[in-house]
Amino acid sequence: MLDGQSDDTIRDILATTRRIALVGASAKPWRPSHEVMRFLLDRGYHVTPVNPGLAGQNLHGRIVVPDLAGAAPLEMVDVFRASAHVGALVDDAIQLGARTIWMQLGVIDRSAAARARAAGLTVVMDRCPVIEYRRIGPIAPRH
Numbered sequence: 001m002l003d004g005q006s007d008d009t010i011r012d013i014l015a016t017t018r019r020i021a022l023v024g025a026s027a028k029p030w031r032p033s034h035e036v037m038r039f040l041l042d043r044g045y046h047v048t049p050v051n052p053g054l055a056g057q058n059l060h061g062r063i064v065v066p067d068l069a070g071a072a073p074l075e076m077v078d079v080f081r082a083s084a085h086v087g088a089l090v091d092d093a094i095q096l097g098a099r100t101i102w103m104q105l106g107v108i109d110r111s112a113a114a115r116a117r118a119a120g121l122t123v124v125m126d127r128c129p130v131i132e133y134r135r136i137g138p139i140a141p142r143h
Contacts, residue, residue: 002108003125010132013076013100013122015142018046021071023089024080025049027059032104032128033080039130048074068092076100078129079107087112094119104128
């Protein structure tokens with residue numbers, strides 16, 4: 001895998017994470033971010049949608065916030081944005097005390113990933129949590 005993460009690490013992230021900021025949340029049901037948010041909510045994760053263009057709106061019963069600071073406290077940042085936007089999100093995630101940066105399929109920023117790792121964050125890159133959740137099998141939440 002591009003990010004070098006083992007199945008055990010992915011399983012641990014999905015089992016211990018509860019608070020997720022989903023950056024690039026969409027109100028359009030055909031968008032992957034819309035489906036992923038619903039999937040995560042249905043499995044008991046606390047997901048805060050982040051999208052400045054939708055701020056204040058309700059998405060899957062959650063109020064959309066304009067930026068990562070509005071989603072704090074958070075444990076994981078799930079990025080549905082173009083790779084060019086990842087660097088600033090990583091800087092914010094580090095400042096806000098996130099544990100994990102999860103870049104969705106096709107989202108790759110090696111420089112930002114290195115900065116995140118240097119700050120102690122776990123980096124998952126070019127993967128989808130729904131695909132990984134289903135591939136790895138049932139994941140019992142651990143708090």
